[in-house]
Amino acid sequence: MKEKLSKIMEDAMAQIDESGQLDRLNDIRVAFLGKKGELTSVLKSMKEVAPEDRPKVGQMVNEARSIIEKKIEERRTFFEQKVMEEKIKSETIDVTLPGKRTLLGHRHPNTITLEEVEDIFIGLGYQVVEGPEIEFDYYNFEALNIPANHPAKDEQDTFYITKDILLRTQTSSVQVHEMEKGKLPIRMIAPGRVFRSDEVDATHSPTFHQIEGLVVDKNITFADLKGTLQEFAVRLFGEGTKVKFRPHHFQFTEPSAEMDVSCFKCGGKGCRFCKGSGWVEILGCGMVHPHVLEMSGIDPEEYTGFAFGVGLERIALFKYEIDDMRLMYENDTRFLKQF
Amino acid sequence: MDTSLSWIKAYVPDLECTAQEYTDAMTLSGTKVEGYKEFDKNLDKIVVGKINKIEKHPDADKLIICQVQIDEAGTETQIVTGAPNVKEGDKVPVVLDGGHVASSHKDGENENGFKIKKGKLRGVESFGMMCSIEELGSNTDMYPDAAKDGIYILSDNPEYADAPIGSDAVGLLGLHDVTFEYEVTSNRVDCFGVLGIAREAAATFGKKFVPPVVKETGNQEDVNHYISVEVKAPDLCTRYTARVVKNIKLAPSPEWMQRRLASVGIRPINNIVDITNYVMEEYSQPMHAYDLDCIEDHKIIVRKAENGEKFTTLDGQERELDDSMLMICDGKRAVGLAGIMGGENSMITDHVQTMLFEAATFDGTNIRLSGKKLGMRTDAQAKFEKGLDPNTAMEAMNRACQLVEELGAGEVVGGAIDYYPVKKEPITIPYDAAKINALLGTDISEDDMVAYFEAIDLLPDKEKKIVTVPTWRQDLERMADLAEEVARFYGYDKIPMTLPESSATRGGLSDKLVLENQVRNIVESYGFCEGMTFSFESPKVYDKLNLKQDDVLRKSIVIANPLGEDYSVMRTSALGGMLSSLAVNYNRRNQDVRLYELANVYLPKQIPLTELPDERVQFTLGAYGQVDFYDMKGVIEEVFYRLGLRGKTEYQPDAQKAFLHPGRQAEVVYEGSVVAYIGEVHPAVLKNFGIGERSYVAVVDLAELIAMPKESIKYAGVPKFPSITRDISLTMKKRVLAGDVEAVICKKGGSLVESFELFDVYEGAQIMEGFKSLAYKIVFRAKDRTLTDEEVTNTMDKIIKALEEIEVTLRK
Known part of the structure; x- marks a missing residue:
């Protein structure tokens, strides 16, 4: 079981690291943490674990979940940052172009x-x-x-x-x-x-x-x-x-x-x-x-x-x-x- | 009024100052010096030289080579000249190498003069220049003894013949002098004479004033055997003095007199004429000289002219007189126009033997009006107009006779005729040092005040605390006048600067001016610039504006003495000015012009005026370019809204304005009163003003708005419940007005309609011929609840139903 969890973690980390864009992170989240995700299936197979080990396994699963979540979040922040930077980069304007003035009248x-x-x-x-x-x-x-x-x-x-x-x-x-x-x-x-x-x-x-x-x-x-x-x-x-x-x-x-x-x-x-x-x-x-x-x-x-x-x-x-x-x-x- | 410094110094011998010091000090003590001219400004290294030898130039027929002695030691310098009028032995002004002259033979006068350098003329060296009077900065009018078109031969004038060789020629000719030009105020009659100014100068600089001492003159004869004087118009002639000079020897007057006259721009003529001019300048008392042999019956009669009487003045002009004008006549005919000009029939000629001197004083106003009627303005008249002091007349007369004797110009007959029925006596004015200090805000001692009075020949009496004022200071009447004399000589600059410390007052603008500023701000935010036009215009503007013959705007106030027809009537509308301003801009290709003016119009209550007209401020806007009727209307709506005029405002088509497009004009009716109109300018009027673009005007009778009650702003709360918006598109016949549609929306929508907005107007292919479509966005909101769709639909149905009654239907 422990090996299985380690394997899941490794896979998750690798996939997160390799994910090239924001959308992909969601897929990863679903694949690992979703209702039908790999971690969930581990929990579902808990009945196969000896009752005395179950709390320990449960804890391990939860730890793995929080590590993956954290990793995904970090990756998301990274992507968002990157998107914003690119957007900003593309938005440079010519500040020397004329300002837009309302043409007010003038007193004598x-x-x-x-x-x-x-x-x-x-x-x-x-x-x-x-x-x-x-x-x-x-x-x-x-x-x-x-x-x-x-x-x-x-x-x-x-x-x-x-x-x-x-x-x-x-x-x-x-x-x-x-x-x-x-x-x-x-x-x-x-x-x-x-x-x-x-x-x-x-x-x-x-x-x-x-x-x-x-x-x-x-x-x-x-x-x-x-x-x-x-x-x-x-x-x-x-x-x-x-x-x-x-x-x-x-x-x-x-x-x-x-x-x-x-x-x-x-x-x-x-x-x-x-x-x-x-x-x-x-x-x-x-x-x-x-x-x-x-x-x-x-x-x-x-x-x-x-x-x-x-x-x-x-x-x-x-x-x-x-x-x-x-x-x-x-x-x-x-x-x-x-x- | 002009004087030279040297003439002033003749009466203030201790005066030492530069021209600038004099200018500043005199201006600060009240005799304003407008400017000065230094005659020697561009004259340098000019000496009296003597031509010892003249030879022909070897290579030029028109040039000669002169050896000119330039000092007593016998130094000679060589000068080549083209001047034809010199001969050996002549003394001439010579400008030496490196010196300056005022003008050049070739180039005329120059502000900075011309430098003279040694050079070669056709191969012969020349080390200076012999000068004409023009090169010395003057002319033969002022120096009649100088040659015309040639070198000034000094030795031809006996007064200069003995001038030492090498001496300063500029000084010899009296050109080390300055002439000051004064602005004398009309109250200071005494300062129209050199003596008056010299008295002020002496007081200003704290020097002694030494006026001429007029001595008794005349032989043993009695003037009454020569002439008698009768004054038939005593109201207009306050004094008439006359003396006789016989055995007249006409000659040029002496150099000193010629120089003084020339320094103030008076051309020297001969001793007699020069004396009359000299005394006039000295005392500000005009004198006239008649040829006594031309005076019939040995009699002078001062009387008013007859209507239509004709008289030829000494300038040869025949003048037609009326019975308000004062004449000097002899036993048979008129010989002079009193105070203005003498007659041709009695003027002094070269053959004069015996002469009658006249020094009189006349009513200043009468002289002024006569001169005006005759279109004349002589120097004498200018002085008489101010109202001269009769007591000065006899002194001036005696001064003239004294000069006649001193100059040997003739034999003065003993005695004087003096018609002077009411002697003008000096007045006394009480003074109170404390009150004068209180008025000035100063702390000047009484002793200082008394000293200031004495310095200008007022006679203070410290015991009685009064000042006796000589009659030539007719401007001094009361203590405030004395306070000014004290202030002048204490120094206006020494009076402290304080702010009034008395009662607090509340400052501010009137309601009218506040309103004017508000409308300025509003329309300036719409791009309108403020213009200003004249209050008077041409009556032709009425026709240019297409006004009917009976239009009330044609009833304008006419100026009796306008500058010309273009400025002859007071405007009854500011439109003429506005359209002219638009035309100026149009002609100069300015695009998108928006102007406004806060213009007074002048509406007479009756013509001719017996009371003041109604002056009303008209807020007038005009524009062309990116603008249409609705832009102008929007501005007017904004003005009304911002001013708090939020009552019932109607825009009624056809304001009956002939100058506006008949289909594009509206009268603005606020709470039942017509307060403004808007419109597109009629194409014919545009053509009349030369404007080639559609133009729009709006005129608000701002005067009407001032008194109207304004709604003050009250906070209405920010809506708490959501609104529901419905759009409707309507079709109707073209003649149906948007205003009618909106009235229905308001009425049927009631309090649920928060606002509505017209967002489309359409006429064209999509709808029936003769119809138009209007599309509105209507916003519904209740203050106390969230509206339901059902409520809104019900209200919309009511609106649509009511619209159908005025043949407005939902667009299919």
Whole structure:
């Protein structure tokens, strides 16, 4: 009996070792361990064994079964491993082929720039508000300290609809609407379209965008104006951006200033963008003129404020190095898809 | 406004700075320097030389060989030239070997100039070049004594005749100078004159300001015997001063005056003209000179013109006037257009004997409007427009007479006519150092503030805490203005940078702007790019869009002074802009174009406007290429869904849009309101815009959506029970709408229908002519149990039965 078992084991091991593929292992399992398999038949012939030897033989059969099973399992794992390796080997791809992208649309460079500006000021507690583009003369000029027949009115090349209604030349008109609401303090920015009678060329457009800013509160100082706009410049153009304030004149602010930022192309060394000066003029600003506050019903003895106005295209053109403003209104997708 | 550095130094003698230092400092103190030009930038090694000997060139008829003495010691250098106008003994500017000139006879001006090297001309050595005025970077307009087309013969001008040989010729000609170009703001009338700028320069650099001392002038005669002045329009003429000069001796003005005028681009003419120009530049007070012998009745009358009155200005142009314009007249006729230009009939000629000087101030607005009406813009007018200080007028007048005497240009008659009924008095402004510091956020001492005021000739009184403001600073009215003066001279750069520390405010976007950003995000995920077009367009767009004559979109706001017809009406629809943008892309062969714009349209409530129009933002999409009606509809559905607009939405065929394909357009009705339309652009309209591909548009009246209630998202649970899916294929007449079929599925399926999807639309050989087939996949699910086949079959039967009632049958 013992010899018989040894023979079965030997046969099984040999067959397992010789098995060339996964399917064959099943046949081997059936042949040796199945209901009609060789080991089973050994058990079936147990009656021929002396009763006292039966437990021992039973044990030997069981040991043989577990050895064969283990061997088959090892072999199966080996085969599976091999199959997987081969599969993997055959599946190498060219990772330099292009990725599959969903063709998303693009925002206009003006909008991208505006959103950056809005984020900065919203973070500083500013509300983003809007005002009408077709506007009364009063809001565009008179309430901003530019009375009828003032030369500053001529300088702006205004489009008129009627004597009293015009296309706003500046988003500053929104300042007046905000102040007239009578809710103080005010911290707002007002982006929007403005219109000036300029012929279309690489640097002019009769339609363009401005962003107006206004803060009115107690104890607002020129130093606050400087600090706020510096914060704005650094956030928009990056750490290390320097600002320079130069005296200027606007009818509706006093003192007034223009702000230059260090050229973000050359870092201030001078290049073709800043025409060699190292500085780029970015915006006009100043302390709200006390008369403007008065006209809108705010007591300039109690409240002060500052205001600023930025040309949106000016920033966008600089930021993206766009050399012709006409591109902004042509809507050629080869242009738009670059942003 | 321009000044040269040397002219500024005439009033600020201690000023020492480079052009760049001057530019930076002046700009920071508020007088913005736009740029500067250094006259000697490309001039080097140019000396006064004397031609000792001239010989003919042996091999060239047109060349001569000059022996030119280039120092007092007698050193000679040989120069070959082709210039025809030199002779022995002439003193000329000579550029030596290795030197530089600004322009070349052959190549004209060059940014970096030209280097002069020794060389051979037809075999004869030449060690330099004798210069024309052009080679020195100027021209004969500015240097009238220089030869045209030849070497500048210095010795022909008595002022240069004694110049030492070998001395710096560039310096001799006043070319070691810089001209600055300023951007003067309209409030600083005083800085349109050299004196105003010089005062600022002195204060900026902390140097002494030395203005000209105007002395008394005139002989024993009385000007009133020569002329009388009557002002009939006192509202428009605030001051009129006049003096008389007789025995005029016209001659070139001295070099220093010519140089100063030339440095700011004014061509020297003769002593009298130059004096009027010089004083205008110095004081920003225009002066006019009349030939007194042409003034009838020895009388000046200042009056308004008559409507239709004609007048010939000194440029020879006849002008037609109206009764708003101010005229200077003599006893019989007009002799000048006040503040703008004199008349041909009284202008100074070479034969002038006696002259009337006028220095007046007029109403700036009136001058500006008159100039505009006449289409004129003179230097004088540009100054008057700003509104000049009447107190400066007499000083300028006396300065001019002083120069007449100094230059020996004539004999000044004693006395002056001065019409000045209401004298302009200086105002006083209280100052409060604490308040100024509070406004600026600074801590500047009162003493420093007072010093800044004094430096620009404001008169502070520390006792009374007031500043007296001279009348030429009409821009200073209240303390905020004084704060700016303090800030300017303290230095804007020294003011600290702080953030407002006061009340907290809540920042954010308005609901409208939030909505705009949402729709941007949605349609960008569908490949649409954002465009922007002008708010105004041509009225021809209406015809291009096939609009009927009575279409409400034709009722647009018209700009009174447009840039041209193409930009003359405010858009009532953004379609014109969108189709133009598609056309641009089509013409440039861009494929598969998808654009959107958030465009304001302007809908008048009445015409002409008496109140502001309705400005509405229209969300406008346009596309051609790989796109059809249903792509556009899908985008609109997605927009509505994502915005939370999940109420009843209907797509009604035929939106009555003339610019859309009649069989391919739909009006979008949300909860009973028309809020959008979609369609394929009408082929005729495509043709009008020059687009050669089917194009699709969708326009959402976003303004309408802002106020609509939006469904907020609530989690509905993940289904716990399985679903059962059934496909049905249906046939029906073509005219039956999918929408009708779907309405039946929804109604009869009730709550068991979780969703359905149209997966096939077929028309063609397999089915009857005039019919179509739609195939739907319907998903059934109950929230609370596993559905049985039987339940689903029952529901399907109900649906099919109801469909049969609208002549939709199961496809066999």
